[in-house]
Amino acid sequence: MPITDWPLDERPREKLLQRGAAALSDPELLAIFLRVGVTGMSAVDLARVLLIRFGSLNGLFAASRQDFGDVLGMGDAKYAQLQAVLEMARRALGEELQRGSALDSPTAVRNYLGLLLRNRPNEVFVALFLDSGHHLLATAELSHGTVNETRVYPRELAKKALAVNATAVIVAHNHPSGRTTPSTADITLTHQLRDGLNLLEIKLLDHFLVAGHQVISFAELGIFS
CATH class of the missing domain: 3.40.140.10 (Cytidine Deaminase, domain 2)
Known part of the structure; x- marks a missing residue:
C-alpha cells in the first residue's frame, strides 16, 4: 500500500510535523529522505531494506557509492543527497563547538x-x-x-x-x-x-x-x- 493511502497520522511526514522528528522510527525518518519507494515497496519498505542491508543508519552513512547503488532504486543522486545530509550534520556540530x-x-x-x-x-x-x-x-x-x-x-x-x-x-x-x-x-x-x-x-x-x-x-x- 502506498504511503498516500495510509491514515494521515501514520504517514512519516505528517507524523513528524505533528509530533516532532524524535517520534519517528529509523525507517520512518529514512523514508522522508527517500520521498518515494519503488514498484511494490513504499518508501518505508525501501527504508527497511536499506537498514537491513547496511545494518543501521551509521552503516548506511558509511556505505560506499557502489554498495549503495546496488540497492534497487538507489543511485548517484540519492548517494550525493545522503552524503550531503551527513556533511551538514558534521558542520552543524562543528559550528556548535565553535560557538561554545x-x-x-x-x-x-x-x-x-x-x-x-x-x-x-x-x-x-x-x-x-x-x-x-x-x-x-x-x-x-x-x-x-x-x-x-x-x-x-x-x-x-x-x-x-x-x-x-x-x-x-x-x-x-x-x-x-x-x-x-x-x-x-x-x-x-x-x-x-x-x-x-x-x-x-x-x-x-x-x-x-x-x-x-x-x-x-x-x-x-x-x-x-
Whole structure:
C-alpha cells in the first residue's frame, strides 16, 4: 500500500510535523529522505531494506557509492543527497563547538567525533584545535592507517597546533574492530603527545576512542593521571 493511502497520522511526514522528528522510527525518518519507494515497496519498505542491508543508519552513512547503488532504486543522486545530509550534520556540530566551549559541550564533542570516525574502514587519527576559550579553531586528520594501527608523530601535531595558534587540543582515533579498550600503544602515544604539547604550553585536554557506537574518553578512564 502506498504511503498516500495510509491514515494521515501514520504517514512519516505528517507524523513528524505533528509530533516532532524524535517520534519517528529509523525507517520512518529514512523514508522522508527517500520521498518515494519503488514498484511494490513504499518508501518505508525501501527504508527497511536499506537498514537491513547496511545494518543501521551509521552503516548506511558509511556505505560506499557502489554498495549503495546496488540497492534497487538507489543511485548517484540519492548517494550525493545522503552524503550531503551527513556533511551538514558534521558542520552543524562543528559550528556548535565553535560557538561554545568544548568543555561545556561534552555531548557535542562526542557526537562530532562519532560522525567523523564511526564506520571508517581503517584507523584514522584526528585532532581538534581549540583557542583559550576552548572554542574549535580547526579539525585535522593527522593519519590514516590500517585496520588496526595508525601512526601519529608528536612533532606533526605540535606543528599544526602552532599554525592555528591553538592553546588546547583534543585528539581522537577509531577502532574499526569495535574494540573499546585502549591498547598499550594508545596509552603510550597519549602520554607522548601530552608531554610534547606541554613543552609548548599547549594542553592536551583529552583523547577519545570511537569504537562502534561508543565514544570513550581517556581522561574519564584516568589515563591522564
